[in-house]
Amino acid sequence: MGRKAGITLEDVVETAATIADSHGLEAATLTAVAGELGIKTPSLYNHVKGISGMRRLLAVHGSQLLLRTFEEAIGDLEGAEALRSIAQADRQFARDHRGLYDSFLPAPKPDEDAELYEAMAEPVFLVAHVLLDMGIPQSEAIHLIRALRALLHGFLDLEAKEGFGMPIGIDASFDASVDLIIAGIETAAANSK
Amino acid sequence: MGRKAGITLEDVVETAATIADSHGLEAATLTAVAGELGIKTPSLYNHVKGISGMRRLLAVHGSQLLLRTFEEAIGDLEGAEALRSIAQADRQFARDHRGLYDSFLPAPKPDEDAELYEAMAEPVFLVAHVLLDMGIPQSEAIHLIRALRALLHGFLDLEAKEGFGMPIGIDASFDASVDLIIAGIETAAANSK
DNA sequence: TAGAATAACTAAGATCATTAGTCACAACTA
């Protein structure tokens, strides 16, 4: 047999993403993806540099999707409202795209994989702009963005892995947690006027 | 050959923990642990229920170590000072014991594995006590503890996986992030007086 | 249309987890 299936790189990424989102990132094996596409595992190496290459593509794809999600979430909003909307969108993304979400970490070093590094940085830049538009100086914004990122990532990771114990009142906890960070951001904004 | 090596369960856990902390949790394979102990891989099944059983033991071991770490961190401290000390201790734990830290997630359900569930809950209870001693009502403390856990976990996970990009000013970011949550906790405490 | 590139394949090997069955030694018991 020579070529027959005519599989594109998009097919591979899409299939891997679907499996990862529905059954977890670790379920998106080369074997599973190949099986779903109706080809043999080694044939995937014509499209992708092994399992690590496929993971990397998932991360790029996921970053782009997350960026669009954030852009939509912000829309015309500004300041605290924009941040709250981003937080909700991030949580929804983590629920709808668990596999893609998990593919983001570990992050690459900028000199190792510039394309992925920048793709992953884009959503962060978007949030950074919101803070800068609030009048927060760059030197402070760095810490506040890291705080927000840490809280969101930690919450969504713990929630997905059922690390909170009793799943009672998690929605309220999320809102309260986000508000807490945003309150800090607003205070910083007020002090910079 | 019959019995010869005389390996104990503690040996297995200790060896696995050492490998996991120095080379990552995923490096703590049955093969690697057996090799380090000088026995064949299948012999480990006399001590441990496969790789999942070994992971579980790591989580129990790690939880107990984390509990002692938190107890030492608190000492005679109270309120915000105790919380700040816990945060620093948690970060140090994540650095010194990456493998054990990673073994905590995913968390078990209480009815699936009561022993591990409770071991993992202990450090959380300790933090809960600090908040309750500050006069924060239980209903609010739940959300605040989750916020603190989320922030710490998210920060330490991102930091370990180099998710922050440029590793500049991370210490300051950590302190600022923790202070932000603690400020919220102190406000809640003040409002409950 | 002939050659080159592409994208499938088979074959083979490495690592890891796992199960089943075996066997020697040590400890317990009669």
Added chain:
DNA sequence: TAGTTGTGACTAATGATCTTAGTTATTCTA
């Protein structure tokens, strides 16, 4: 003390998974 029993090691074998090497048929292109 002598026999029995249980523990904890072993070998053998299987199944995932990833990976490399080499092959071949199809498709694209010059």
